[in-house]
């Protein structure tokens with residue numbers, strides 16, 4: 001490569017994962033640093049957002065195209081504007097955009113939104129104040145519509161979406177029961193996020209534990225996982241209960257879609273199930289962010305972040321996320337000095 005075509009590091013797809021991804025499904029690669037064309041900005045990536053939807057995308061089950069071997073791994077991140085051909089950004093501005101797992105990205109200026117972090121960490125724009133926070137906010141405010149005294153169950157309660165959804169329901173005066181995998185994570189769910197109880201979906205008595213935690217049934221369920229957890233939770237719905245269908249992580253690693261849950265209890269409970277796609281609600285991003293940021297600053301919305309070091313740390317951190325080994329938002333820091 002000549003000096004006229006300076007290169008950067010990136011993480012590329014080596015082969016499509018079968019089942020749980022392995023670190024060697026990914027590889028470090030070099031690519032020419034892209035050049036911003038008219039209407040674009042060139043950003044230098046500062047943090048990568050590691051998100052469960054990437055596994056769905058790598059299985060061809062996501063709205064965006066499935067990458068092929070040799071492609072840079074797609075994804076969101078925070079980048080610093082280094083060149084602007086749109087007239088909209090000053091160099092040095094931090095933006096959330098589709099950086100992919102690469103040191104630099106050229107993106108349409110309309111695909112980049114400024115990080116107005118104020119006194120909080122800019123990384124929150126990828127977590128509680130970003131797409132996951134918006135998904136939680138929409139699911140709670142527009143679908144669950146929780147009322148004081150109601151009982152709400154939230155799966156993947158230690159994750160970004162689940163923890164924000166649960167804290168919003170607590171703020172509305174609900175009795176909130178979380179579901180997670182491990183005692184260590186359940187402790188964070190009750191101690192740090194203020195849920196009233198947390199049960200493990202890995203317990204062999206999961207369905208019984210759920211009944212015991214919600215003896216009078218539930219008014220709402222925020223589902224981040226699908227599968228057996230969804231099926232068991234449908235069994236405790238009260239009349240006119242509402243269910244937010246937000247994520248299906250239970251099936252992201254499966255080649256075949258499993259048979260659906262038995263929906264008889266939904267009919268019996270006259271319940272309402274509604275699918276949520278966060279990208280339909282971008283018009284609400286500013287309002288949700290204002291509200292969630294003021295809660296963060298007031299100390300009434302708590303969060304955890306786990307930050308892997310460097311591009312090369314991203315594949316293992318992504319796999320840990322799918323395995324549930326992390327707590328809170330998982331990021332990779334590119335190690336560029338401010």
Ligand SMILES: NC(=O)c1ccc[n+]([C@@H]2O[C@H](COP(=O)([O-])OP(=O)(O)OC[C@H]3O[C@@H](n4cnc5c(N)ncnc54)[C@H](OP(=O)(O)O)[C@@H]3O)[C@@H](O)[C@H]2O)c1
Nearest residue numbers: 135156159160161180181224246247248250276277278324
């Ligand atoms: N619909 C939308 O627009 C939208 C937007 C954002 C996110 N989502 C979805 O929302 C969900 C949560 O996203 P997030 O970013 O906050 O991730 P997250 O909850 O922080 O991370 C994923 C968690 O899923 C749990 N999990 C993994 N496999 C599982 C299984 N087989 N059964 C039960 N739980 C399992 C693990 O938690 P435990 O260790 O606690 O089991 C893991 O930590 C994901 O499914 C994501 O795809 C949807």
